[in-house]
Every structure is written in C-alpha cells, then in structure tokens.
Amino acid sequence: MTSIPENVKLVKEIVAGFNEGDPKPLFSSLAEEFHYEDYGSGVTCSRAADFLSYLERWGSAFPGYVFGTDDIFAAGNAVVHCWSFKATLSGTDFPFTDITGRGISGSNCKTHGVNIYQFDTNGKIVRLSEYYDALSWLKQCGVELD
Secondary structure (H helix, E strand, O other): OOOHHHHHHHHHHHHHHHHOOOOHHHHOOEEEEEEEEEOOOOEEEOOHHHHHHHHHHHHHHOOOOEEEEEEEEEEOOEEEEEEEEEEEOOOOOOOOHHHHOOOOOOOEEEEEEEEEEEEOOOOOEEEEEEEEOHHHHHHHOOOOOO
C-alpha cells in the first residue's frame, strides 16, 4: 500500500510531466481498470488508450499549455489537485467540438479547476475526476453558445 505522501508526490510528477509535454508519469500510473471523467465537458474514458487520445487532442489544440498548482492535499486513497490552466487555442481541433462547436484560433484561455485522483492499494490511479467552469472557459476560447 502506498502512503499519502507518495501519492501526492506522484500527482506533482504528473503535473510536471504535463507541463514538459511528457504524459509518461500519468500513463505509467494508471490502473488496468481506470476511469476518467471530465465534468466540465461530459467526456468520459474507461480505457487508458482513449484517455491518451483525448489528451493528445488537448495538446494539439493548446500547445504550450501550462498547469499550475494552486493547492494540493490528500486523505485516504485520494489526492485533490487544485489547479490553474493557461493556454492559447491554436487551430480549431477543439477537444470537445462534438458538444460545443468551434473555438477561435489565437484565443487566450485560462481557468481554475480541481482534479481528484483516487488510488488503489498498489498506488495506481483507478479514477480521475476533473471539475472546472467549462462555460467561462469556452467563452474565452471564442466558442459561441446559443
């Protein structure tokens, strides 16, 4: 069983990896049975491969994005990462065009949110839940909502 400090350290490594364009710390930490849910967009992934594809779309839409850590804390088998995100939308391959339409290339976007990582007894991530204000963020990205 991994300890709370070990799980917090892993989440910090995951965030650092994302900011360096390296998803390996995350993908090497996913349990065989893993579930991701983005509550802002409604996107869910139950396989690591689907999650990787989703993140690749994010990376192509927002090259050079930066995740900051506003706070991080843990209890039991969960780590809560309070984050800030800044990026410029490049192109129109918006990560969830299927529900929102198209963003405007060059739009500067920033938001804050919370990720909750839940770990199994082996220190693998079994669930990742992401919460943020999608409406404000989409407006910043130039998405026109009806």
